[in-house]
Amino acid sequence: xxxxxxxxxxxxxxxxxxxxxxxxxxxxxxxxxxxxxxxxxxxxxxxxxxxxxxxxxxxxxxxxxxxxxxxxxxxxxxxxxxxxxxxxxxxxxxxxxxxxxxxxxxxxxxxxxxxxxxxxxxxxxxxxxxxxxxxxxxxxxxxxxxxxxxxxxxxxxxxxxxxxxxxxxxxxxxxxxxxxxxxxxxxxxxxxxxxxxxxxxxxxxxxxxxxxxxxxxxxxxxxxxxxxxxxxxxxxxxxxxxx
Amino acid sequence: xxxxxxxxxxxxxxxxxxxxxxxxxxxxxxxxxxxxxxxxxxxxxxxxxxxxxxxxxxxxxxxxxxxxxxxxxxxxxxxxxxxxxxxxxxxxxxxxxxxxxxxxxxxxxxxxxxxxxxxxxxxxxxxxxxxxxxxxxxxxxxxxxxxxxxxxxxxxxxxxxxxxxxxxxxxxxxxxxxxxxxxxxxxxxxxxxxxxxxxxxxxxxxxxxxxxxxxxxxxxxxxxxxxxxxxxxxxxxxxxxxxxxxx
Numbered sequence: 001x002x003x004x005x006x007x008x009x010x011x012x013x014x015x016x017x018x019x020x021x022x023x024x025x026x027x028x029x030x031x032x033x034x035x036x037x038x039x040x041x042x043x044x045x046x047x048x049x050x051x052x053x054x055x056x057x058x059x060x061x062x063x064x065x066x067x068x069x070x071x072x073x074x075x076x077x078x079x080x081x082x083x084x085x086x087x088x089x090x091x092x093x094x095x096x097x098x099x100x101x102x103x104x105x106x107x108x109x110x111x112x113x114x115x116x117x118x119x120x121x122x123x124x125x126x127x128x129x130x131x132x133x134x135x136x137x138x139x140x141x142x143x144x145x146x147x148x149x150x151x152x153x154x155x156x157x158x159x160x161x162x163x164x165x166x167x168x169x170x171x172x173x174x175x176x177x178x179x180x181x182x183x184x185x186x187x188x189x190x191x192x193x194x195x196x197x198x199x200x201x202x203x204x205x206x207x208x209x210x211x212x213x214x215x216x217x218x219x220x221x222x223x224x225x226x227x228x229x230x231x232x233x234x235x236x237x238x239x240x241x242x243x
Numbered sequence: 244x245x246x247x248x249x250x251x252x253x254x255x256x257x258x259x260x261x262x263x264x265x266x267x268x269x270x271x272x273x274x275x276x277x278x279x280x281x282x283x284x285x286x287x288x289x290x291x292x293x294x295x296x297x298x299x300x301x302x303x304x305x306x307x308x309x310x311x312x313x314x315x316x317x318x319x320x321x322x323x324x325x326x327x328x329x330x331x332x333x334x335x336x337x338x339x340x341x342x343x344x345x346x347x348x349x350x351x352x353x354x355x356x357x358x359x360x361x362x363x364x365x366x367x368x369x370x371x372x373x374x375x376x377x378x379x380x381x382x383x384x385x386x387x388x389x390x391x392x393x394x395x396x397x398x399x400x401x402x403x404x405x406x407x408x409x410x411x412x413x414x415x416x417x418x419x420x421x422x423x424x425x426x427x428x429x430x431x432x433x434x435x436x437x438x439x440x441x442x443x444x445x446x447x448x449x450x451x452x453x454x455x456x457x458x459x460x461x462x463x464x465x466x467x468x469x470x471x472x473x474x475x476x477x478x479x480x481x482x483x484x485x486x487x488x489x490x
Binding site: 001004005008011012015016091092093094095096097098099100101102103 | 293296297298317318319320321322324326328330332333334335336337341345346348349350351393
């Protein structure tokens with residue numbers, strides 16, 4: 001049942017022209033940034049060659065690239081998640097799901113999985129872009145993978161957060177702004193003191209981005225995703241009984 | 244009548260805010276029966292049907308579908324239900340076939356039977372030539388048909404239709420009425436309407452709601468008994484007294 005819902009979400013995401021526009025724009029910006037970073041790197045390469053332990057192409061190009069992707073996804077994901085529940089409510093198709101013999105858990109997980117499949121494609125495309133560096137230099141595979149994992153977990157977290165906001169309202173725009181405001185707030189926490197920083201997904205992403213894969217960061221993301229999915233499930237389960 | 248009870252509701256009550264929209268509505272539906280729910284606009288028809296379909300939880304009362312309590316075993320109960328809300332729940336960016344297959348999968352139709360169910364539902368609703376069309380390009384009448392097809396594709400024991408013939412042209416209304424009568428042979432159908440001759444033509448029994456209360460429940464013949472159905476309806480709703488207050 002979760003698979004049916006996920007497939008349907010995945011297909012309808014790609015049926016909307018706006019999705020293609022967003023993906024095209026995202027790829028364009030990433031490619032621009034990627035080329036600009038390569039350019040910068042080539043200019044300072046002569047100086048780097050004289051240094052003892054100079055940063056390699058991976059940390060100088062691939063890591064910042066995934067940093068940009070993380071920022072872009074923070075802004076884009078609310079636009080995708082707003083469709084998932086709020087728009088269904090507004091279009092009055094939500095009742096099809098609530099009268100079908102499926103649990104709230106299946107609805108939420110199915111929608112989440114459908115969006116996550118698309119986000120995985122975006123992250124994979126960005127990783128492929130970094131992987132093309134292998135044509136000219138030796139790549140640090142581990143660092144690329146930890147970046148991939150970091151962006152993916154961050155995207156999944158924003159998707160879970162967005163899904164919760166989508167369930168809170170029947171106005172898609174309100175859902176999108178709510179999710180964006182909270183994501184932005186969490187991102188800003190990154191600039192606070194150490195204790196406050198620990199709350200920010202971005203801070204945990206940055207550890208992964210420099211190649212530090214620790215169970216603390218992974219658990220943070222897992223907990224973040226689980227909490228927001230659970231809140232969404234709870235909300236949906238109780239809404240029919242409530243006012 | 245000896246056929247088994249497929250849908251039963253006991254003393255359903257639902258508030259919207261402080262207003263009691265539905266109070267103490269009880270009804271029973273047997274296999275092979277078509278029940279009409281009549282009433283003025285705002286009488287609580289849609290709210291009642293939504294509670295029967297499990298889209299709204301009643302504030303008090305009990306709904307049983309095929310002997311499953313909707314509050315205790317929602318998934319088992321809902322599997323025996325097909326529901327067409329007032330506004331057909333259609334994904335406008337999907338093709339008719341894809342949408343109906345999705346609806347069938349949601350209702351746990353076995354993959355091997357999908358093609359048969361799809362063909363039968365499309366044939367019953369006159370959608371055979373529209374399988375590849377986008378739902379957004381369909382006319383209002385065909386969208387309504389797609390909505391009905393979605394409600395019957397899993398061949399449920401109970402079909403709940405909220406104003407199924409609204410916005411259709413006369414030929415389509417005739418087709419849909421024939422379909423409802425055909426559905427009434429194999430399953431139970433409950434439909435809401437404010438068109439009286441619809442009830443007279445296709446229903447075995449009728450329930451009249453007024454301000455959320457049942458003011459009449461019985462066979463069509465009883466409604467016909469005194470004069471015709473229309474004057475009975477007008478007499479009954481006027482008798483229940485609250486009409487002046489409403490207007």
